[in-house]
Amino acid sequence: MKMCGIVFSNIYDSTMGELTAHRTVASMPFGGRYRFIDFVLSNMVNSGIYNIGVITKYNYQSLMDHLGAGREWDLGRKNANLYILPPFGTGVSNVYRGNLEALNNAMTFLNATKPDYVLMCDTTVICNIDYDEALQSHIDSGADVTVIANNEIKSYECDSNDFVITVDENGVVNDLAIGYMLDGKPLIGMGMFIIARKTLINIIESYVSRGRYSFEKDYLLSRFVDGSVKINAYEFKGHVLRNHNTLSYFKNNFKIMNEEIRADIFKSDAPIYTKIRDEAPSYYHEGCQVKECTVADGCNIYGRVDNSIIFRDVVIEKGATVRNSIIMQGSRIGAGANINYAIIDKNVTVSPTAELMGASSVPVVVHKGDTVNGK
Amino acid sequence: MYTIRKECIAMLLAGGQGSRLLVLTENTAKPAVPFGGKYRIIDFPLSNCVNSDIDTVGIMTQYQPLELNAYIGNGAPWGLSRNFGGVHVLPPYAKSDNSEWYKGTANAIYQNMSFVDMYNPKYVLVLSGDHIYKADYSEMIRFHKKKNAECTIAVLDVPIEEASRFGIMNTNDDDSIYEFEEKPAQPKSTKASMGVYLFNYDVLKKYLTEDEADPNSSNDFGKNIIPKMLGDGKRMFAYQFNGYWKDVGTIRSLWEANMDLLDHEVPLDLKDPDFKIYARNYAQPATYISSTAENINSLIAEGCTIKGKINNSIISTGCSIGEGAVINHSVIMPNVTVEPGAVVEYAIVGENCNIGNNAVVGTNYDNAESSDINICVVGKGRKIADGETVTE
Numbered sequence: 027m028k029m030c031g032i033v034f035s036n037i038y039d040s041t042m043g044e045l046t047a048h049r050t051v052a053s054m055p056f057g058g059r060y061r062f063i064d065f066v067l068s069n070m071v072n073s074g075i076y077n078i079g080v081i082t083k084y085n086y087q088s089l090m091d092h093l094g095a096g097r098e099w100d101l102g103r104k105n106a107n108l109y110i111l112p113p114f115g116t117g118v119s120n121v122y123r124g125n126l127e128a129l130n131n132a133m134t135f136l137n138a139t140k141p142d143y144v145l146m147c148d149t150t151v152i153c154n155i156d157y158d159e160a161l162q163s164h165i166d167s168g169a170d171v172t173v174i175a176n177n178e179i180k181s182y183e184c185d186s187n188d189f190v191i192t193v194d195e196n197g198v199v200n201d202l203a204i205g206y207m208l209d210g211k212p213l214i215g216m217g218m219f220i221i222a223r224k225t226l227i228n229i230i231e232s233y234v235s236r237g238r239y240s241f242e243k244d245y246l247l248s249r250f251v252d253g254s255v256k257i258n259a260y261e262f263k264g265h266v267l268r269n270h271n272t273l274s275y276f277k278n279n280f281k282i283m284n285e286e287i288r289a290d291i292f293k294s295d296a297p298i299y300t301k302i303r304d305e306a307p308s309y310y311h312e313g314c315q316v317k318e319c320t321v322a323d324g325c326n327i328y329g330r331v332d333n334s335i336i337f338r339d340v341v342i343e344k345g346a347t348v349r350n351s352i353i354m355q356g357s358r359i360g361a362g363a364n365i366n367y368a369i370i371d372k373n374v375t376v377s378p379t380a381e382l383m384g385a386s387s388v389p390v391v392v393h394k395g396d397t398v399n400g401k
Numbered sequence: 402m403y404t405i406r407k408e409c410i411a412m413l414l415a416g417g418q419g420s421r422l423l424v425l426t427e428n429t430a431k432p433a434v435p436f437g438g439k440y441r442i443i444d445f446p447l448s449n450c451v452n453s454d455i456d457t458v459g460i461m462t463q464y465q466p467l468e469l470n471a472y473i474g475n476g477a478p479w480g481l482s483r484n485f486g487g488v489h490v491l492p493p494y495a496k497s498d499n500s501e502w503y504k505g506t507a508n509a510i511y512q513n514m515s516f517v518d519m520y521n522p523k524y525v526l527v528l529s530g531d532h533i534y535k536a537d538y539s540e541m542i543r544f545h546k547k548k549n550a551e552c553t554i555a556v557l558d559v560p561i562e563e564a565s566r567f568g569i570m571n572t573n574d575d576d577s578i579y580e581f582e583e584k585p586a587q588p589k590s591t592k593a594s595m596g597v598y599l600f601n602y603d604v605l606k607k608y609l610t611e612d613e614a615d616p617n618s619s620n621d622f623g624k625n626i627i628p629k630m631l632g633d634g635k636r637m638f639a640y641q642f643n644g645y646w647k648d649v650g651t652i653r654s655l656w657e658a659n660m661d662l663l664d665h666e667v668p669l670d671l672k673d674p675d676f677k678i679y680a681r682n683y684a685q686p687a688t689y690i691s692s693t694a695e696n697i698n699s700l701i702a703e704g705c706t707i708k709g710k711i712n713n714s715i716i717s718t719g720c721s722i723g724e725g726a727v728i729n730h731s732v733i734m735p736n737v738t739v740e741p742g743a744v745v746e747y748a749i750v751g752e753n754c755n756i757g758n759n760a761v762v763g764t765n766y767d768n769a770e771s772s773d774i775n776i777c778v779v780g781k782g783r784k785i786a787d788g789e790t791v792t793e
Contacts, residue, residue: 059687297683297685304682305672306700308702309700310698310711318691319689319690320686320689320690321687321690323702
């Protein structure tokens with residue numbers, strides 16, 4: 027219990043378009059039965075982090091509904107707790123101007139909690155990681171901050187928010203850029219930082235009061251340029267799925283059908299927990315045709331489904347064809363409907379014979395609860 | 402000390418060995434036997450209690466209780482982790498004057514009367530842990546009150562030709578019971594007892610105490626308590642249950658009850674959002690169905706990897722079915738691996754089994770008469786070698 031966790035639930039809301047109109051980015055559905063936040067919470071709990079604050083500013087009803095007291099993540103115990111940290115007072119309903127501003131709202135939590143270290147995490151990066159090893163690396167390095175990062179594939183397209191670093195042979199960061207691919211063998215930050223709790227409290231107080239809100243840009247980058255901060259890198263070697271925007275989110279959902287990635291992210295010795303919904307097993311009816319799919323519990327499938335992610339409690343009626351799509355919880359695809367490259371949000375009704383055609387680079391997004399009319 | 406009183410608590414008999422389930426209950430109590438892809442048999446009576454607003458359940462265990470105890474835990478999966486009430490596992494225990502196993506169904510409750518007294522209930526519902534059905538007990542309680550009964554027994558109509566396999570209640574027009582016959586050769590009625598009894602606790606307490614004092618009694622509800630109460634002219638009524646009910650005490654009936662989930666004519670709805678069947682869930686990802694898979698009229702739970710052909714079967718949580726493997730009219734219990742090319746037909750495969758490459762389990766009865774079908778069972782954790790053939 028050396029480290030507590032802080033989860034930022036809203037920071038990248040604006041990158042997911044329609045999908046975050048009614049939810050925080052942390053509650054984005056993923057992989058048939060999960061929300062983004064399940065991965066970071068499960069990783070924390072599996073690493074022995076039992077004091078976790080989830081910072082949130084708006085749209086957090088679905089998140090609160092999902093998390094409850096945290097029982098499903100083995101939190102909500104006497105000595106293991108999940109705190110949802112909404113803003114104090116009323117303020118302008120907007121995303122935080124930066125994670126330091128968000129943290130400023132979590133000062134009560136940071137002051138009251140006991141562990142000496144804080145792990146700060148976004149929710150958009152999906153992986154299965156042991157944070158205890160990262161903490162050990164942080165302590166051994168004697169650095170002020172440890173950034174958890176990985177080596178991305180050659181064709182990786184740098185996102186404007188990416189924290190790009192190069193490191194020396196001791197793992198100490200020797201170059202740093204935000205949103206710019208460095209030469210050499212750069213590592214890309216995974217939105218996860220380890221820092222001493224007392225240090226973090228000091229940074230928040232002195233930076234926010236001067237109108238500086240970004241931990242990465244205002245603190246790390248400018249202090250790094252001054253040479254007044256030592257940053258350690260902990261290189262994570264497992265699979266990493268980064269959800270920068272709707273398109274990368276769309277593609278990442280399909281990656282868990284790769285056997286190697288699936289085994290690496292859903293480990294039996296470090297399970298990913300989520301809210302239990304007590305659905306019955308899924309029913310594959312006579313005449314259905316399901317190929318290359320991820321299917322959660324509670325579905326009734328009569329039609330044809332190819333290369334798709336089917337969340338809980340979905341009905342795909344007879345003669346319907348669903349290809350290359352994500353169908354979220356509780357949606358119903360009517361008889362004879364034809365869907366290709368679509369993201370169908372929760373509780374959508376696609377009427378019989380309706381057609382929805384997106385492209386692999388531009389999937390159609392259907393808003394939560396909408397009805398798509400037939401021909 | 403609370404002085405709250407519970408109107409009705411349930412006492413669930415889960416101590417039976419279930420020896421007719423053969424290898425499936427070698428190390429597992431019958432109520433903990435997996436069912437329907439993600440459930441265990443006990444999930445049905447427990448969920449029925451919760452859906453009937455009964456929030457206090459004592460589970461009497463005796464035979465191989467470890468797995469059952471671990472499964473029940475603090476009762477949270479069923480919403481039974483309560484401050485006052487909730488679920489309690491009640492094994493036999495040593496007392497100052499004597500220590501004994503549960504001698505019979507009535508004795509099991511007799512030995513736990515101090516537990517019942519803690520809640521001081523008006524009614525006690527006695528249930529057994531080996532039946533698959535969905536029932537709202539609160540309707541039975543209403544019936545019991547309306548009839549001003551001292552004991553109400555749930556019954557269901559069975560075909561007259563099968564009636565001699567059951568305990569049969571012979572009733573008057575007002576549903577009052579005048580006679581109880583255990584497995585009668587010449588049944589007079591088709592009202593079979595479901596093993597669900599509702600008692601006024603004060604009456605039950607008196608009869609359990611008297612029964613215990615009788616050295617000739619076998620301390621059983623069906624054999625002793627019910628006949629004795631009838632003989633004494635107690636107000637006893639039969640509550641008619643309409644719906645699906647199945648005793649899953651044999652391999653054949655367990656297989657049939659699983660297959661019933663794949664029959665659209667059978668009224669057992671696991672998906673009713675107003676009457677859910679709860680179960681302890683283990684964190685498993687959604688199921689992956691590969692491009693080589695084929696699923697025909699089957700139930701597949703989460704956490705599986707399906708690459709083979711599944712026909713009219715139940716695949717439980719955490720199973721892996723290899724490419725080219727065929728599962729036909731079978732029940733695959735949790736965490737089973739079926740290697741590529743293996744064939745499993747008309748079989749029940751116990752938890753954690755491994756069926757080797759090209760192994761054959763069971764026999765194809767696709768064109769056989771139902772009475773000729775002989776279900777093959779593979780016991781929990783067994784490994785079937787590559788190419789091996791197992792038919793019984």
